[in-house]
Amino acid sequence: MTDCMALLVAGGSGARFGGDVPKQYRLLGGRAILRRTAEAFLAHPAVAGVRVVINPAHRDLYDAAMAGLGLREPVAGGATRQDSGRLGLEALTADGNPPACVLIHDAARPLVSAATIGRVRAALDRGPAAIAAVPVTDTLKLSAEGLSAGTVDRTGLWRAQTPQGFRFDEILAAHRALAGESLTDDAAVAERAGLPVALVEGDEENIKVTTQADLERAGRLLGTAGPAPALTDIRTGNGFDVHRFGPGDHVMLCGLAVPHNQGLIGHSDADVGLHAVTDAVLGALGAGDIGSHFPPSDPQWRGADSALFLRHAAGLALARGGRIAHVDVTLVCQRPRIGPHRAAMQARLAGILELEEERVSVKATTTEQLGFAGRGEGIAALATATVRLPDS
Numbered sequence: 001m002t003d004c005m006a007l008l009v010a011g012g013s014g015a016r017f018g019g020d021v022p023k024q025y026r027l028l029g030g031r032a033i034l035r036r037t038a039e040a041f042l043a044h045p046a047v048a049g050v051r052v053v054i055n056p057a058h059r060d061l062y063d064a065a066m067a068g069l070g071l072r073e074p075v076a077g078g079a080t081r082q083d084s085g086r087l088g089l090e091a092l093t094a095d096g097n098p099p100a101c102v103l104i105h106d107a108a109r110p111l112v113s114a115a116t117i118g119r120v121r122a123a124l125d126r127g128p129a130a131i132a133a134v135p136v137t138d139t140l141k142l143s144a145e146g147l148s149a150g151t152v153d154r155t156g157l158w159r160a161q162t163p164q165g166f167r168f169d170e171i172l173a174a175h176r177a178l179a180g181e182s183l184t185d186d187a188a189v190a191e192r193a194g195l196p197v198a199l200v201e202g203d204e205e206n207i208k209v210t211t212q213a214d215l216e217r218a219g220r221l222l223g224t225a226g227p228a229p230a231l232t233d234i235r236t237g238n239g240f241d242v243h244r245f246g247p248g249d250h251v252m253l254c255g256l257a258v259p260h261n262q263g264l265i266g267h268s269d270a271d272v273g274l275h276a277v278t279d280a281v282l283g284a285l286g287a288g289d290i291g292s293h294f295p296p297s298d299p300q301w302r303g304a305d306s307a308l309f310l311r312h313a314a315g316l317a318l319a320r321g322g323r324i325a326h327v328d329v330t331l332v333c334q335r336p337r338i339g340p341h342r343a344a345m346q347a348r349l350a351g352i353l354e355l356e357e358e359r360v361s362v363k364a365t366t367t368e369q370l371g372f373a374g375r376g377e378g379i380a381a382l383a384t385a386t387v388r389l390p391d392s
């Protein structure tokens, strides 16, 4: 029997591809927050292994962030925090070798100390459940329309943190019995099931990163003002795409709507330029192609803004601790004329990638009326992306 497993809950149901990398995949001192959290538990002598519960929509970000840690397959989370916890516990039983105890931890608390992990684990020798918590030291006020309506007695009030530790069989039984409720932490599940939950000393630095300000504070606590890792592993990728003309009154090119007496046919918005750049970035990362990330057979991408695809690819580079150094795209068409729109396309592409404009290049050429592009049957685009990754 495996003694104690850590279960990291990273399944946050954040909007899919909202143009921003979900918090747990943001970088803290050059490494994804989730990776730092996992490393804290992997390094602890009382922890036999780590499993992570994720939102399946974030699988690419997960793979990029956790490369090389050798973890078992992540577990697909559920619609609520409680569901995700239960599904993670079920996964730990799936191979018939459940651990004796489990430490359930928020993925977004990367600064958890070895001492806190050790205290929670040790408390499980004395009872079925124990959570890290800190006593409330500020005076508490009750607010009514912006005015203080009185002082609340803080005696006996604690703020719950994670890890929350449990004897495995008991928390699994509690989760199964209470499935479908909307309890916000695992300790609440244990309490509802009648398990005594011990409060053990947490750590004021064990903060949950939920805002940009938290991320900056976590960086200060880590002392990451020091040198960033050198991004000396330079990768280059290429991309190529073609879309055929069809009925319409404009074409989308590099994120810009260009008036034309035809449109481009495609499953998404058919932005041939952004597709080529997306494939170039994915190519530099060795991360497949646009069709493997956004299958044309999936109806949710019908008419989609192709900027989503490119932001996703750029997010993968960020999750690897990398930066896009430069992208260059060439549009190949007889018409429409690109020249008048070139600067705006460059600015738009730089905006999508959150890069300085000097790191983005948009060019165009005709084919002297030769071939499909020359006959005005469609538009082709080719792109090159240069990505800098940390030296591994």
Ligand code: MG
Pocket (backbone or CB within 6 Å): 241, 242, 243, 266, 270, 271, 272, 275
């Ligand atoms: Mg395409």
